[in-house]
Amino acid sequence: MSASELNEAIDDSNFPQAHILSRGRNNSICSTGSASGNSSLLDRNLSQTDDASAGSVAGNVANEAQSDGAVSKAITNRPKLVIKANGTIPENDSIRTPMTPRTSTTPGHENCTFHHDLELDHKPPTREALLPDMARSYRLLLGGLGENPDRQGLIKTPERAAKAMLFFTKGYDQSLEDVLNGAVFDEDHDEMVVVKDIEMFSMCEHHLVPFYGKVSIGYLPCNKILGLSKLARIVEIFSRRLQVQERLTKQIAVAVTQAVQPAGVAVVVEGVHMCMVMRGVQKINSKTVTSTMLGVFRDDPKTREEFLNLVNSK
Ligand SMILES: Nc1nc2c(ncn2[C@@H]2O[C@H](COP(=O)(O)OP(=O)(O)OP(=O)(O)O)[C@@H](O)[C@H]2O)c(=O)[nH]1
Numbered sequence: 027m028s029a030s031e032l033n034e035a036i037d038d039s040n041f042p043q044a045h046i047l048s049r050g051r052n053n054s055i056c057s058t059g060s061a062s063g064n065s066s067l068l069d070r071n072l073s074q075t076d077d078a079s080a081g082s083v084a085g086n087v088a089n090e091a092q093s094d095g096a097v098s099k100a101i102t103n104r105p106k107l108v109i110k111a112n113g114t115i116p117e118n119d120s121i122r123t124p125m126t127p128r129t130s131t132t133p134g135h136e137n138c139t140f141h142h143d144l145e146l147d148h149k150p151p152t153r154e155a156l157l158p159d160m161a162r163s164y165r166l167l168l169g170g171l172g173e174n175p176d177r178q179g180l181i182k183t184p185e186r187a188a189k190a191m192l193f194f195t196k197g198y199d200q201s202l203e204d205v206l207n208g209a210v211f212d213e214d215h216d217e218m219v220v221v222k223d224i225e226m227f228s229m230c231e232h233h234l235v236p237f238y239g240k241v242s243i244g245y246l247p248c249n250k251i252l253g254l255s256k257l258a259r260i261v262e263i264f265s266r267r268l269q270v271q272e273r274l275t276k277q278i279a280v281a282v283t284q285a286v287q288p289a290g291v292a293v294v295v296e297g298v299h300m301c302m303v304m305r306g307v308q309k310i311n312s313k314t315v316t317s318t319m320l321g322v323f324r325d326d327p328k329t330r331e332e333f334l335n336l337v338n339s340k
């Protein structure tokens with residue numbers, strides 16, 4: 027799938043469940059239906075209240091069930107996330123997506139839609155070939171620090187640092203297709219799948235220092251499921267780049283969407299930014315939480331709540 031097709035795919039209208047509440051309670055989870063796919067979202071949440079651990083959720087669900095009409099109206103009125111095929115956001119859209127320049131002057135990358143965007147099929151062939159230039163740059167940096175790059179301990183540092191930086195950004199070399207390796211399976215399953223607390227290490231694009239944390243991903247399958255490890259591998263593709271946490275969160279959600287075309291995808295990322303810990307404002311306990319909710323997770327509060335309860339439970 028090309029980048030533009032991918033961008034089109036995250037238009038909410040492509041999610042079969044986008045308006046389930048306004049369609050009534052007994053609709054199948056997936057528009058294609060399935061033998062066991064007739065439980066409504068309400069049923070799914072009410073059965074959740076049998077679980078003692080659901081605790082206060084029971085009250086919330088009951089309240090929400092009473093105000094379904096209001097919820098339905100609110101959902102209809104909520105602005106949708108729409109990204110056009112060319113990667114831009116409609117001008118009057120109230121939801122702005124952080125976009126970064128789409129140009130590259132690096133040899134071999136001239137025709138690339140730049141790495142930052144939602145593109146998954148970009149695979150520069152020669153990143154290792156950049157090592158000598160990168161090493162030279164690190165050597166200059168050492169000199170800039172007032173260090174002697176020729177002293178024994180630093181002789182190989184420029185090359186090591188260049189290799190380390192290539193590792194920290196190895197996601198640029200990975201494509202979704204390679205990572206999935208065909209591990210998408212037809213399965214008559216329409217209950218929520220959640221893999222949570224996936225470790226994540228990334229690089230702040232503003233300061234080139236790490237941010238790290240954990241990622242939780244949920245999706246509601248439509249007769250296709252994904253090999254579980256592939257969710258963690260998707261996190262690797264996008265975290266191993268220069269990033270901001272917001273974009274990382276969205277890219278993961280889009281990739282899962284592309285992989286299994288589910289009824290919805292939810293991603294929550296909790297990150298510690300070393301640029302806020304080791305320097306700058308120096309707040310060592312602050313955490314940044316970002317989320318992307320697509321499809322039914324965006325439109326149905328109960329589904330979103332079920333996901334968040336699963337993510338927040340020990
Ligand atoms: N939204 C967002 N901001 C980030 C992320 N990583 C770093 N930043 C912020 O990027 C901003 C850069 O701000 P500047 O004022 O240009 O840089 P600075 O002087 O180094 O800022 P301070 O960190 O406040 O010292 C800072 O507020 C960082 O906290 C991220 O993932 N998402």
Ligand SMILES: [Zn+2]
Nearest residue numbers: 230232233301
């Ligand atoms: Zn930073």
